[in-house]
Amino acid sequence: MASLFRPSLRTSAATAVMLRLGRPVTTTSSATTAAGVRCTAMKNLEILRQAGMAKKGFHASASRKILPAGPQVIQGTVNEAVEVPDPNAAHGSYHWSFERLISVALIPLTVAPFAAGSINPVTDAILGATIVIHSHIGFESMIVDYIPHRRYPALRKGAMWALKGATMLVLVGLYEFETNDVGITEAVKRVWKA
Amino acid sequence: MFTRSSAHLKLSALPKPFLIARSLVASQFRPIATSISASTQNFSPDGAHSILVAQRKQRPISPHLGIYQPQLTWCGSAANRITGSILSVGAYGFFAAYAVAPVFGWPFDSVTIAAAFSGLPAATKFGIKFAVTLPFSYHSWNGIRHLLWDTGKALDIKDVYRTGYVVLGLTVVSAICLAMV
Numbered sequence: 001m002a003s004l005f006r007p008s009l010r011t012s013a014a015t016a017v018m019l020r021l022g023r024p025v026t027t028t029s030s031a032t033t034a035a036g037v038r039c040t041a042m043k044n045l046e047i048l049r050q051a052g053m054a055k056k057g058f059h060a061s062a063s064r065k066i067l068p069a070g071p072q073v074i075q076g077t078v079n080e081a082v083e084v085p086d087p088n089a090a091h092g093s094y095h096w097s098f099e100r101l102i103s104v105a106l107i108p109l110t111v112a113p114f115a116a117g118s119i120n121p122v123t124d125a126i127l128g129a130t131i132v133i134h135s136h137i138g139f140e141s142m143i144v145d146y147i148p149h150r151r152y153p154a155l156r157k158g159a160m161w162a163l164k165g166a167t168m169l170v171l172v173g174l175y176e177f178e179t180n181d182v183g184i185t186e187a188v189k190r191v192w193k194a
Numbered sequence: 195m196f197t198r199s200s201a202h203l204k205l206s207a208l209p210k211p212f213l214i215a216r217s218l219v220a221s222q223f224r225p226i227a228t229s230i231s232a233s234t235q236n237f238s239p240d241g242a243h244s245i246l247v248a249q250r251k252q253r254p255i256s257p258h259l260g261i262y263q264p265q266l267t268w269c270g271s272a273a274n275r276i277t278g279s280i281l282s283v284g285a286y287g288f289f290a291a292y293a294v295a296p297v298f299g300w301p302f303d304s305v306t307i308a309a310a311f312s313g314l315p316a317a318t319k320f321g322i323k324f325a326v327t328l329p330f331s332y333h334s335w336n337g338i339r340h341l342l343w344d345t346g347k348a349l350d351i352k353d354v355y356r357t358g359y360v361v362l363g364l365t366v367v368s369a370i371c372l373a374m375v
């Protein structure tokens with residue numbers, strides 16, 4: 001829909017700005033100084049800014065307020081490049097492979113109870129632990145994605161520690177459930193048949 | 195020579211190519227003498243830094259998700275994250291509650307939960323089961339699709355759509371079957 005309106009909108013806005021941009025050209029030919037030209041150029045930018053064109057020119061739809069831009073943290077001087085972290089396999093390829101290993105392990109562990117009807121307590125505990133590790137990694141990647149360290153160093157740290165705390169508590173609960181109750185697969189089965 | 199007035203005087207006498215050169219020159223050089231004084235401000239590195247910070251806040255932000263055409267590719271990807279977090283929040287909630295239940299004296303064990311569940315109407319039972327099996331099915335099938343991608347296979351757009359539809363089909367079938375058991 002917006003594209004139906006947009007061309008005309010853009011044309012009229014652009015025409016309005018161009019009309020005003022057109023003015024300095026005439027003033028130039030009537031003995032103004034080059035410094036004067038620079039001044040009008042600045043003024044044109046101001047016109048663009050006031051018309052909202054400087055930014056709006058890129059947008060096809062109405063701008064919506066999502067989240068305000070977070071705090072802008074610039075390390076070092078204004079021209080410094082982003083710091084490249086030291087290569088570390090434990091944070092890179094090993095971590096990636098471990099994530100996949102856990103995910104691959106989930107396939108037989110998920111299929112087993114369906115295929116066998118029930119699984120022994122050790123396999124059930126392994127399934128539980130694998131789900132917790134897989135979930136922990138999943139939550140971690142969401143924190144990494146949505147709470148950038150650069151902008152929210154404290155919040156990022158806090159979220160990571162909160163996740164570690166939650167995972168510890170969950171592991172305690174899993175241990176208790178596996179030792180005092182009937183285990184995950186058996187419990188699901190009982191609720192399903194209830 | 196570079197002031198506009200001097201160039202203006204002999205305008206008509208000049209050959210055409212020179213006229214073009216004149217206009218280029220005039221637009222690129224500041225005049226030596228001018229009555230307009232441009233005002234400048236001195237900034238310390240700290241001041242420049244704060245201007246940069248202020249400018250960054252004016253930058254266009256990524257467009258709202260709503261402007262993108264919904265496509266199987268990115269919607270399926272978002273669904274993987276959403277279904278994964280539904281399952282994980284559920285699992286974390288369950289085990290955390292089980293861990294703290296004795297502290298608060300909650301009756302929270304498989305016998306109590308199964309008993310409470312059995313008292314619900316059949317439609318509610320199916321609804322609750324389906325609310326679990328749907329994200330579980332989608333995330334599991336799509337997880338396998340992810341692992342297939344991780345081996346470098348099925349990565350072109352045709353295969354991405356083909357496997358995407360397979361996942362959707364398997365999800366609907368297995369979610370309904372598992373909820374009906």
Ligand code: HEM
Nearest residue numbers: 103106107110138141275278279281282285334337338340
């Ligand atoms: C057969 C079963 C499963 C398989 C094969 C599987 C596979 C995967 C894979 C490959 C990813 C990574 C996706 C990516 O690279 O972006 C993932 C993410 C995730 N999974 Fe699973 N998964 C399974 C079951 C589960 C279960 C049972 C839970 C929760 C209890 C779960 C929770 C999550 C979460 C929270 C994420 C992170 C989502 C994200 O980062 O977008 N998964 N899963």
